[in-house]
Amino acid sequence: MIILDEPLASITSVGIGGKCNKIYMPESEEELVSLLSSLEANGEEFKVIGNGTNLLFSDNFHPFSVISTRKIAKKMSKRGNFVTFSASASLFECYNFALKHSLSGFEKLAHIPGNIGGAIATGASCYGASIFDKLEKVTVYHNGKVKSLSKNNIEKGYHSSFFLQNDLKHPYVILSAKFLLDNCFQCKISQAYFDIASKRSLSQGQGKSYGCTFKNANGQSAGMLIDKCGLKGLKHGNAQISEKHGNFIINNGNATFDDFEFLIEKIQKSVKDNFNLDLVFDVEIVK
Ligand SMILES: Cc1cc2nc3c(=O)[nH]c(=O)nc-3n(C[C@H](O)[C@H](O)[C@H](O)COP(=O)(O)OP(=O)(O)OC[C@H]3O[C@@H](n4cnc5c(N)ncnc54)[C@H](O)[C@@H]3O)c2cc1C
Known part of the structure; x- marks a missing residue:
C-alpha cells in the first residue's frame, strides 16, 4: 500500500487541495477492504475517491483520510454480454475492453476521465449516454460487509447518486460493477468513439x-x-x-x-x- 505525504492537489485533475490526515493508495481490492475495516474499527473518518476529476478540495488541512482507488489492480471480465469492471478501471479502459469483445455501451462515456467508482457515484453522462444505462449491479463495501446492490436499489439522478452521501465514517464504497452490453460491429463502436472525440476536441478547453x-x-x-x-x-x-x-x-x-x-x-x-x-x-x- 502506498501512503502519500502530499497535498490533495497531487491527486485531483485541477491540481488544487491542501493536505489531509493521510492519503492511502491501496493496490488491490483485498487491501482496500482490509483498510476500510481497520479505519472503521478505529472510528476514523475517510473519503474514498477515484481519479479526482470532480472534486474541489479547499487549501485548508482536511481532518480525515483520503483513499484513492486509482492504483488498485484493474480486473475486467466477461461472460456472454455481461462485463464486470473493478472500481479502479477508467472509462477508457472499459471502452477498450468492450471494443475488443465487440460490445457497445462505453464508446460515448470513454472520454470522461473518471474511473468506474467515480463515474457511478457522480452519475457520469455524456452525449446522451449515462453510466446507468447498461448498469446491472454494483458490489459495495458497507459497514464491514461486502454485498451486491441491484440497479433498482440504487437511487440515481442527473450527475448524482445515492453514493454521494458524504458519510465519512460508514460510506458505501463501490468495489466493482456489472454491466449488460449490446453486440455491435467493432467499426461502429470505434466510429462512435472517434465522432465524439472530435466534437469534444473542437469545443472543449x-x-x-x-x-x-x-x-x-x-x-x-x-x-x-x-x-x-x-x-x-x-x-x-x-x-x-x-x-x-x-x-x-x-x-x-x-x-x-x-x-x-x-x-x-x-x-x-x-x-x-x-x-x-x-x-x-x-x-x-x-x-
Ligand atoms: C476534462 C474533463 C472532462 C469531463 N467531462 C465530463 C463529462 O462529459 N460528463 C461527466 O459526467 N463528467 C465529466 N467530467 C467530470 C468527471 O470526470 C466525472 O464526474 C467522473 O465521473 C468523476 O470520476 P472520478 O473517478 O474522477 O471521481 P472523483 O472525482 O474521484 O470522485 C467523485 C465522487 O465520487 C465518489 N467516489 C469515487 N469513487 C468512489 C467509490 N469507489 N465508491 C464510492 N464513492 C466513490 C467520491 O467520494 C466523490 O464524492 C469531466 C472532468 C474533466 C476533468
Missing part, C-alpha cells in the same frame, strides 16, 4: 480543469450563458475562464481554491444579474 463546471440551467447551455455575460478569458490569480469554452475554469499554474471560488461566484452572480438564472456548480466542493 485545454488544461487542468473539471471539464464543465456548471450544470445547464433551464435547458440553456451554461457555457453559452457565461459567454453571453462576456466572461470568457477572465482571470483571477492563476485561475481563468477558458477562452474556448465558457463553462471550463482552468488552473494556469498554482491556482488556489480562493482563485477558483472567486470565478465561480463571479459567474453565478453575472448569470443571475443578466438572465435571472441560478447556475448550479457541477463539481463537489470539500471545504
Whole structure:
C-alpha cells in the first residue's frame, strides 16, 4: 500500500487541495477492504475517491483520510454480454475492453476521465449516454460487509447518486460493477468513439480543469450563458475562464481554491444579474 505525504492537489485533475490526515493508495481490492475495516474499527473518518476529476478540495488541512482507488489492480471480465469492471478501471479502459469483445455501451462515456467508482457515484453522462444505462449491479463495501446492490436499489439522478452521501465514517464504497452490453460491429463502436472525440476536441478547453463546471440551467447551455455575460478569458490569480469554452475554469499554474471560488461566484452572480438564472456548480466542493 502506498501512503502519500502530499497535498490533495497531487491527486485531483485541477491540481488544487491542501493536505489531509493521510492519503492511502491501496493496490488491490483485498487491501482496500482490509483498510476500510481497520479505519472503521478505529472510528476514523475517510473519503474514498477515484481519479479526482470532480472534486474541489479547499487549501485548508482536511481532518480525515483520503483513499484513492486509482492504483488498485484493474480486473475486467466477461461472460456472454455481461462485463464486470473493478472500481479502479477508467472509462477508457472499459471502452477498450468492450471494443475488443465487440460490445457497445462505453464508446460515448470513454472520454470522461473518471474511473468506474467515480463515474457511478457522480452519475457520469455524456452525449446522451449515462453510466446507468447498461448498469446491472454494483458490489459495495458497507459497514464491514461486502454485498451486491441491484440497479433498482440504487437511487440515481442527473450527475448524482445515492453514493454521494458524504458519510465519512460508514460510506458505501463501490468495489466493482456489472454491466449488460449490446453486440455491435467493432467499426461502429470505434466510429462512435472517434465522432465524439472530435466534437469534444473542437469545443472543449485545454488544461487542468473539471471539464464543465456548471450544470445547464433551464435547458440553456451554461457555457453559452457565461459567454453571453462576456466572461470568457477572465482571470483571477492563476485561475481563468477558458477562452474556448465558457463553462471550463482552468488552473494556469498554482491556482488556489480562493482563485477558483472567486470565478465561480463571479459567474453565478453575472448569470443571475443578466438572465435571472441560478447556475448550479457541477463539481463537489470539500471545504
Ligand atoms: C476534462 C474533463 C472532462 C469531463 N467531462 C465530463 C463529462 O462529459 N460528463 C461527466 O459526467 N463528467 C465529466 N467530467 C467530470 C468527471 O470526470 C466525472 O464526474 C467522473 O465521473 C468523476 O470520476 P472520478 O473517478 O474522477 O471521481 P472523483 O472525482 O474521484 O470522485 C467523485 C465522487 O465520487 C465518489 N467516489 C469515487 N469513487 C468512489 C467509490 N469507489 N465508491 C464510492 N464513492 C466513490 C467520491 O467520494 C466523490 O464524492 C469531466 C472532468 C474533466 C476533468
